[in-house]
Amino acid sequence: MRTVVITGAxxxxxxxxxxxxxxxxxxxxxxxxxxERTAAVAARAGGIPFTADFDRLDExxxxxxxxxxxxxxxxxLVSNAGGLVSRRALTVDGNETTxxxxxxxxxxxxxxxxxxxxxxxxxxxTGRVVLTSSVLNRLGGLRLDDLDxxxxxxxxxxxxxxxxxxxxxxxxRSLAARTGVQAFPFHPGYVRxxxxxxxxxxxxxxxxxxxxxxxxxxxxxxxxxLVDTPELGVPVGTYFDGLDPLGATHPSASxxxxxxxxxxxxAARIDASTTAAR
Numbered sequence: 001m002r003t004v005v006i007t008g009a010x011x012x013x014x015x016x017x018x019x020x021x022x023x024x025x026x027x028x029x030x031x032x033x034x035x036e037r038t039a040a041v042a043a044r045a046g047g048i049p050f051t052a053d054f055d056r057l058d059e060x061x062x063x064x065x066x067x068x069x070x071x072x073x074x075x076x077l078v079s080n081a082g083g084l085v086s087r088r089a090l091t092v093d094g095n096e097t098t099x100x101x102x103x104x105x106x107x108x109x110x111x112x113x114x115x116x117x118x119x120x121x122x123x124x125x126t127g128r129v130v131l132t133s134s135v136l137n138r139l140g141g142l143r144l145d146d147l148d149x150x151x152x153x154x155x156x157x158x159x160x161x162x163x164x165x166x167x168x169x170x171x172x173r174s175l176a177a178r179t180g181v182q183a184f185p186f187h188p189g190y191v192r193x194x195x196x197x198x199x200x201x202x203x204x205x206x207x208x209x210x211x212x213x214x215x216x217x218x219x220x221x222x223x224x225x226l227v228d229t230p231e232l233g234v235p236v237g238t239y240f241d242g243l244d245p246l247g248a249t250h251p252s253a254s255x256x257x258x259x260x261x262x263x264x265x266x267a268a269r270i271d272a273s274t275t276a277a278r
Contacts, residue, residue, distance in 0.1 A: 002121065003074050004227055005029040005067060005113070007054075007106065008081035008132070010037040013188050016220035017078065017227070018045045024228055029067060031081070054081050054105035055091045057270065064112030075121030076227050077113055079106040079131040079168075084161040088154040095269060096148040098157060102164035106131070107171055108270040117181050123230055126181050130226045131172050133185040134165040135241065140250045142166050142258075144265055167262060169253045173237035174263040177256070184226050186240035187247060188219035 004021055008014040010032025018028045018041055028047035032038030035051045042049035048070070052063040067074065082102035091100045110117075110129055117127030139162030146152060149160050172183040190213050222242050226232070234245045241247025252258055 001025065001027045002076075003027045003029065003071050004076040004078060005031065005071075005074055006078040006080060007031040007109065009078075010034050010041055012216050013132075013219040013223055014078070014080045015041045015044075016216040017080075017223045018042075018047055020217075020220060020224050021227060022046050024224075026227075029071065031063065033081075054101050055097065057091075057093045057100070057105060057108060060105045060108050061112065064109055067113060068116065071116065073119065073121075074113055074116035074127060076128045076130065077110060077117060078223060078227060079110060079129060080223070081106060082132065082164070084157045086157045088149055088157075088160070090148070093269075096160065098160040098164050099147055099167075102161070103167045103171060104266060104269055106168075107266050110175065111270070114179060114181070118179065124182075128182040128184070128227070129172070129175060130223060131168050131183065131185040132223070133168045133172075133187055133239065134162070135187045135248075136162040137166040137169055137187075137239075137253065138248060138250045139163070140166060140252060142170075142252065142262070144258075144261055147265065166250050166253060169237075169239050169249060170255075170259040170262050171266065172239075173253075173256070174259040176236035177259070178263070182236050184232065184236070184238060184240060186222050186226060187242065188222060189214050189242050 004026050006014050006018050009018045009030040018030050022028050022045040028045050029050055030038055030042045030047045031050045033053050038049045038051055050063055052059040085097050089097050091097055095104055121127045141159045141163040169185045172185040176183040222240055238245050239247045239249050
C-alpha cells in the first residue's frame with residue numbers, strides 16, 4: 001500500500017486531503033499538534049495519528065524516529081504544518097517562531113525521512129515531497145543575515161510569513177537538487193480555515209473577505225493532485241498556484257545560489273549532521 005505522511009493534518013486542507021487520499025487507498029499518517037483533533041481526523045480517514053509540536057525541534061526528531069520505525073516505506077511527505085504569528089518571539093530552540101514552524105521544523109522532518117523517500121514510491125525511482133507555500137511568497141523579505149527578524153519591523157507577522165513561504169520554495173528546489181527526491185511547493189488558494197488564529201489582523205482579514213474564500217476540500221484539491229498523480233510532467237521544484245504549474249513567485253525564488261546558501265543556514269540550525277541527510 002502507498003504511504004503518505006501529512007503534517008498539519010488535524011484541520012483545514014491537511015485534514016481534507018487525508019480523508020480524500022485514504023478514499024483513494026493511500027495509507028495516511030496524520031500529524032498534528034493537538035492530539036484530540038488529530039485522532040479525530042485519523043478516525044475519519046482510517047489513518048494513523050501522530051502528535052508533534054513544531055515549535056520544539058526535539059518533538060520533530062521524536063516524530064521522525066516514530067515514522068521511520070512505523071513505516072518501512074514512505075512514498076510521499078506532505079509538509080503542510082505552519083502558520084502566521086503576530087508578535088515576534090523565539091522558540092525554545094532559539095529560532096524566530098514563524099521561521100521554525102514554516103521552514104526549520106518541516107525541513108528537519110524531511111531530512112530525517114530521506115532514507116524512506118529516497119527509496120522511491122510506487123512506480124517511481126524516488127519519493128516525493130509536497131510543500132505548502134503561499135502566494136505571499138511574492139512579498140519577499142528573505143534575508144539570510146536576519147532570518148530571525150531582529151533588525152527589521154515584524155509587520156504583525158505578515159512579512160515574516162511571506163519570507164518563510166519564499167524560503168519554502170527555495171528549500172524545495174534545494175532539496176530536489178541535493179537529493180534527487182521530487183519536491184513541489186504549492187499555493188492551495190485562499191482557503192477558509194483557522195489560519196492565523198493567533199493573529200488579530202489575520203482574523204480580521206478573514207472576516208472581511210469571507211466571500212472570497214474557498215472550502216478546505218477545494219484547497220486540498222491541488223495537494224491531492226500533487227500526491228496522487230504519478231507523473232506531473234514538469235521539472236522538480238516547480239511551484240504550483242493551485243493546479244497551475246506556472247504560479248508567480250518572487251524573483252529570488254529562482255536564485256539557485258540563494259537556495260544553496262539558505263540550505264546551509266537551515267542545516268546549521270537543525271544540525272543536519274545528525275539527520276539522515278549527512
